[in-house]
Amino acid sequence: MNREEVFNFSAGPSVLPQSVLERAAAEMLNYKGTGMSVMEMSHRSAPFQEIFDTAKASLKELLAVPDSHEILLLQGGATLQFAAIPMNLLAGGTADYAVTGRFSAKAAAEAKKYGTVRIAYDGAASGFDRIPKQDELALSDDAEYFYYCANNTIYGTEWHYVPETACPLVCDMSSDILTRRVDFSKYALVYAGAQKNMAPAGLTVVIVERSLAGHALPCTPEIMDYATMIRTDSMLNTPPCWCIYMLSLVLDWVRENGGVEAMGERARERAALLYEVLDESRLFRGRARAEDRSFMNVTFSTGDPETDARFAAGAAARGFVSVKGHKTAGGMRASLYNAMPLAGAAKLAEYMREFEREHV
């Protein structure tokens, strides 16, 4: 298939803006007259340092990260942070975890190795189809932090409010970072794998309150110690150079296209096209409770695995890539990250209506 014939609904790694890929292609062999590709450059070189500084400055500006917080550009995926967070911020104490999906469950299980984890909410019984309300959270008096995952990529639910807690918040924003304003002063730490809204896979952005670093468990590997990574400006070792370069291009694109508020408005528009079909449908039903639905990952099913498979096959034949749901959730999932054009959501909505006419 040609690129023009494809809409990529993958949950991550996922679609990147066309103009970003074109710019990367144009600069691939010779980055700004250096005679080298960014992939070939020393991470200690002046041109790479400029790329690194630009990426960090753009994140700070676009997300309005306060001076109290440091931005780290790390390797190891979001999954490494499941351990790094308790090793640095829990260190034998107690933390509250809201389990609203697979990734927060994994994070809680990992944290148990390094301290006491209290489950403030567990959505497993309802198949992770919802987000708890504030008064459903069982909060401890002595928690070092409250942990939650802002957007549940697999189940298609999203926290549309910031939980009120006495302790600082820690949040996995892997699948909805750069889609809304965040008040970072409420957070001890926010982190996100880059491969959805930011860059290719291989980079994790961690935004951590500086004063909280420096208390890691003695067994913490140097590379996972936030204090070390702050001191070395994320360059204790070789950083994911290419991904950081791609991040800087994506952030330029976000800025040129109106910043995070505009990204959020477009995300709502895209998601509304699909939710409108689901709300009116006699064939499809949404997986998530309506008020908790994600603007990033729209999950749905016909209720019949064979019909779902037929829908997914038809979608693939039309160039709608990765519409099949995650194996633990079943059904279908359309991921609508920042780089997904509105036309992608509109065309998928059209196919859903067409499929329904043929199957009801």
Ligand SMILES: Cc1ncc(COP(=O)(O)O)c(C=O)c1O
């Ligand atoms: C919300 C969320 N958290 C964590 C992860 C794990 O990310 P990684 O594969 O970068 O470790 C994912 C992956 O899709 C995710 O969606």
